[in-house]
Structures are given as structure tokens and as C-alpha cells.
Amino acid sequence: MSNAISAVRIAVLQFDPQVGVHNGQVNLGKSLSLAREAVENGATLIVLPELANTGYLFADRQDAYAHAEVIPDGPSTRAWTDFAREHQIHLAAGLAERDGVHLYDTAVLMGPDGLIGKYRKAHLWNKEKLWFSPGNLGFPVFETSIGRIGLMICWDVWFPEVPRLLSQQGADIICSLNNWVWTLPPLFDDAGKCMASYLTMTAAHVNNVFIAAANRVGSECGERFLGCSLIAGTNGWPIAPVAPAEHQAIVYADIDLSTARSAPIWNALNDLHRDRRTDLYDPMLGYRQHPSLPR
Numbered sequence: 001m002s003n004a005i006s007a008v009r010i011a012v013l014q015f016d017p018q019v020g021v022h023n024g025q026v027n028l029g030k031s032l033s034l035a036r037e038a039v040e041n042g043a044t045l046i047v048l049p050e051l052a053n054t055g056y057l058f059a060d061r062q063d064a065y066a067h068a069e070v071i072p073d074g075p076s077t078r079a080w081t082d083f084a085r086e087h088q089i090h091l092a093a094g095l096a097e098r099d100g101v102h103l104y105d106t107a108v109l110m111g112p113d114g115l116i117g118k119y120r121k122a123h124l125w126n127k128e129k130l131w132f133s134p135g136n137l138g139f140p141v142f143e144t145s146i147g148r149i150g151l152m153i154c155w156d157v158w159f160p161e162v163p164r165l166l167s168q169q170g171a172d173i174i175c176s177l178n179n180w181v182w183t184l185p186p187l188f189d190d191a192g193k194c195m196a197s198y199l200t201m202t203a204a205h206v207n208n209v210f211i212a213a214a215n216r217v218g219s220e221c222g223e224r225f226l227g228c229s230l231i232a233g234t235n236g237w238p239i240a241p242v243a244p245a246e247h248q249a250i251v252y253a254d255i256d257l258s259t260a261r262s263a264p265i266w267n268a269l270n271d272l273h274r275d276r277r278t279d280l281y282d283p284m285l286g287y288r289q290h291p292s293l294p295r
Contacts, residue, residue, distance in 0.1 A: 004256035004258070005256060005257075005258035006146050006147045006172070006256060006257040006258045007254070007255075007256055008044050008045050008146050008147070008173075008254070008255055008256075008257050009041075009042045009043050009044050009045070009252060009253070009254050010043065010044075010045045010046075010047070010173075010210075010212050010231055010251075010252065010253045010254075010255065011035075011038035011041070011043035011045070011046045011047070011250050011251070011252050012046075012047045012212050012213065012214045012229045012230070012231055012243070012250065012251040012252075013031065013034045013035065013038065013046065013047065013048050013049070013052075013214055013229075013250055014049070014214060014215060014216065014217055014227060014229040014243045014247075014248060014249045014250070014251070015030055015031070015034060015049070015052075015216060015217065015248045016216060016217050016218030016225075016248065017030065017031070017049070017051065017052055017053065017054065017055045017056075017216060018055045018218075018220060019054060019055030019056060019057050019058060019067070019220055019221065020055065021066050021067060023055060024053060024054065024067070024076075027052065027053045027054065027055065028053045028075070028076050028079055031048050031052050031053065031080075031093065032079060032080075032083060034248075034250060035048075035083060035091065036083075037250065038250055038252075039087045039089060041250075041252065042252075043089065043252065044089050044090065044146065045089065045090045045091075045092075045146065045149075045173075045175075045212070046089060046090070046091045046092070047091075047092045047175045047176075047177065047212045047213075047214040048091070048092065048093040048094060048177065048214055049094055049177055049178055049179060049214045049215055049216040050094035050105065050107070050121075050153050050154050050177040050178050050179045050216075051094050051095060051096060051105065051179060052093050052094050052095065052177075052216075053076040053093070053094075053095050054067040054068075054095065054096050055067075055220055056179045056216075056220055056223070056225075057127075057220050057221040057223055058131055060130075060131075061103075061130065061131045064096060064103055064131035064132070065098065065103065065131075067096050068095075068096040068097060068098035068103050069095065069096070069097070069098060070097070070098055070099070071095075071097050071099075071106065071108060071115075071118055072108075072115045074095070076093070076095050077095065077108055077115065080093050080108065080110050081110045081114055081115050083110075084110035084111055084112060084114075085110075085112060085113070085114060088112040089111075089112070090109070090110065090111045090112075090116075090144060090146060090149070091109075091110045091111075092107055092108070092109050092110075092149070092151060092175040092177060093107070093108055093110075093177070094106065094107050094108075094153065094177040095108065096132075097118070097120070102133045103131055103132050103133060104120040104121065104132055104133055104135060105120070105121035105124065105128060105132045105135075105153060106118050106119065106120050106121070106135075107119045107121075107151040107152075107153055107175070107177045109142055109144075109149060109151060109175070111144055111145065112145065116142050116144060116149075117140060117142045118137070118151075119135065119137060119139070119140060119151035119152070119153070120133075120134075120135030120136060120137050121134075121135050121153040121154070121155075121156065122134060122135040122139070122156060122159075122162070123155045123156050123158070123159055123162075124155070125154060125155040138287070138289035138290060139152075139162060139165045139166055139169070139287070139289070139290070140289075140290055141166055141169040141170060141171045141290065141293070146257055147172035147173065147257035147258065147260075148169075148170050148171050148172045148173075148293070149171065149172070149173055149174075149175060150163075150166035150167075150169070150171035150173070150174045150175070150209075151174070151175050151176075151177070152166065152174055152175075152176050152177075153176070153177050153178070154176075154177065154178040154179055154180065156176075157176060157178075157196065157199045157200055157203055157213075158199060160203065160206075161285055163203040163204075163207050163209065163211070164206075164207055164285065165284065165285060165287050166207075166209070167207035167208065167209045167295070168283065168284055168285075168287075168292050169290050169291065169292055169293055170261075170292070170293030170294065170295050171209055171260075172209070172210065172257040172258065172260040172261065173209065173210040173211070173212060173255075173257055173260065174203075174204075174209055174210070174211045174212070175212050175214075176200060176211055176212065176213035176214070177214055178196070178213060178214060178215040178216070178229075179215065179216050179225060180194065180196045180215045180225060180226040180228070181223055181224065181225055181226065182223070182224040182225070182226060187226065188228075188245065192228070192242065192244070192245065193228060193242055194226045194228045194245070196213075196215070196226065196228065197228045197230055197238075197242060200213045200230060200232055201230075201232050201236045201237065201238065202236060203232075204232035204233065204234060204235075204236045205232075205235060205236025205237075206236075206272065207272075208234045208260060208262075208264040208272055208273070208295075209234060209260050210231070210232065210233060210234060210255060210257065210260055211231070211232045212231045212232075212253075213229055213230050213231070213232070214229050215227055215228060215229045215243075217244075217245070217246060217247060217248060226245060227243055227244055227245040227246060227247070227249075228242055228243060228244075228245055229242070229243040229249065229251050230242045230243065230251060231251055231253040231255075233255070234259060234260050234262075234264070239253045239255065240252055240253040260295065261295045263295075273295065
């Protein structure tokens with residue numbers, strides 16, 4: 001990229017972590033092996049799926065506790081943090097977090113200097129409500145050496161408030177960590193994209209923000225997963241091929257994160273952020289936990 005202010009090579013990792021405490025080391029090892037491959041291919045921001053070290057379908061609440069770990073001292077968090085430090089990159093990954101008696105579906109963000117922060121999933125899908133507590137950290141955006149990074153998890157993208165609040169806080173990119181599951185057909189269109197692909201593309205388009213969405217593949221306890229990981233540009237269109245539905249893959253894209261701060265003026269009279277009718281509604285949708293930063 002010529003004259004890039006914040007040049008980043010994103011790598012979205014799509015693979016098949018399996019539930020079961022006995023699978024924990026295998027899942028973690030696979031995540032690190034794919035991350036190492038991504039680094040060897042120049043990646044500087046790596047995104048893993050939701051619950052990348054545990055698999056998804058826990059048998060019951062006790063089983064979920066057995067899979068969970070504390071942050072920052074749990075083994076997966078330590079391993080991912082050490083990897084980010086060693087390779088001087090940024091990495092987002094999903095895990096089951098234990099905090100006292102509470103469990104959270106959490107995304108962690110690591111950088112060259114260690115753990116940057118975490119986000120706890122706000123919108124819980126189906127049986128997740130039986131083991132996880134709803135996220136209580138709001139929707140933080142983290143200042144990093146490559147730009148402002150927001151996090152969201154899976155079902156969150158069905159709620160347009162989430163990417164909107166992250167973009168209004170000045171996020172340059174949203175890392176979306178997912179376990180998108182098969183639902184009632186039709187699941188895919190003729191282009192091979194699923195509905196989650198289009199929701200991700202739409203969220204990027206209407207908020208003028210990059211979104212790097214990592215999903216898993218495979219099946220587990222009778223549940224199947226959709227694949228279709230992608231990286232959407234600020235105009236919404238994928239800026240790399242969308243990953244297949246069935247197979248492990250790494251999706252790469254070279255971007256300049258700073259371009260997300262350019263006003264999305266589509267013609268002489270229209271600007272997405274300027275045209276919001278904040279005289280009619282609160283600029284932050286009533287959200288008070290984090291400040292709105294200029295873009």
C-alpha cells in the first residue's frame with residue numbers, strides 16, 4: 001500500500017475447534033499453528049473465532065465451567081498473549097471466561113505489549129443463556145498502535161446498535177468473532193454467502209468501518225457451522241474472497257485502517273455521519289459507558 005498511514009495485513013482464521021476438555025490443547029495448538037502460518041504470510045492483525053479454544057456446545061453449566069478460564073492468567077490467554085508479543089502483532093480470540101461464579105462468552109485483544117482488553121458478549125444466542133451471563137462491559141473500543149479496534153461476537157451483528165455504537169466511538173475496524181450455526185434453509189445464496197455474510201457487509205457499509213469476521217466450520221454434537229468468514233471494506237463489499245462453508249481457511253486483506261476515518265461522502269450532499277438526525281435521537285443511542293471519538 002502506498003502512503004498508508006496505518007498499513008495492516010488482516011488474517012481471519014477459520015477452523016474447527018471441538019468441545020471437550022480433552023480437546024483444549026488441540027484447539028489451542030491449531031489456533032497457534034494457523035496464526036503462525038498467517039504471520040509467515042505477513043499478517044499483523046489476526047482474528048480467531050468465538051470460543052476458539054473450547055468448541056461451542058457444552059453439555060451443561062458444569063461442563064461450561066470446566067472449559068472456562070480466568071483472564072489474564074488462563075492458559076489460552078497466556079499463550080495468545082505470548083504469541084502476539086513474540087511476533088509483534090495484534091490478535092483477537094474468543095474463549096469462555098470464568099469470573100467468580102459467573103461465566104462469560106468473551107473476546108480478548110492482545111498486542112505487541114501484551115493484553116489490551118476484553119469484551120463480554122452482550123447478546124446471547126439460544127443455549128448460551130443457560131451457561132453464560134450477559135456481557136457487562138458495554139461496547140469498548142481499544143486504542144492500539146495500529147488504530148482503534150472494536151470487538152463483537154456472533155449474534156451481536158444481528159443488532160445494528162452494536163456496530164453503530166462501536167463506529168460512533170471511533171472504531172477503525174471491528175473484529176467479529178463467530179460461531180454462526182446452520183438454521184432453517186435457505187442458508188446460502190447462489191454466490192455462496194450466508195445471511196451473516198450480508199449482515200456483516202451491511203454493518204460495514206452503513207457505518208463506514210472495516211469488519212473482519214472469523215467463523216468456524218465443521219460440526220459438533222449435531223450442530224453444523226456456516227464458515228463464510230470474510231473481511232468487509234468500509235463500503236461493505238468483501239475485500240478478499242469469502243471463505244468456503246465447509247473447509248478450514250485463512251482470509252487475508254491488506255488495508256489502511258486510517259481510511260475508515262475519511263468522511264463517507266457519496267456525493268456532494270450526503271455524508272453518513274453528518275446526516276444522522278441527532279436532533280431527533282441521541283448521537284450515542286442513549287449509550288453512556290464510553291465516549292464518542294471523532295472519526
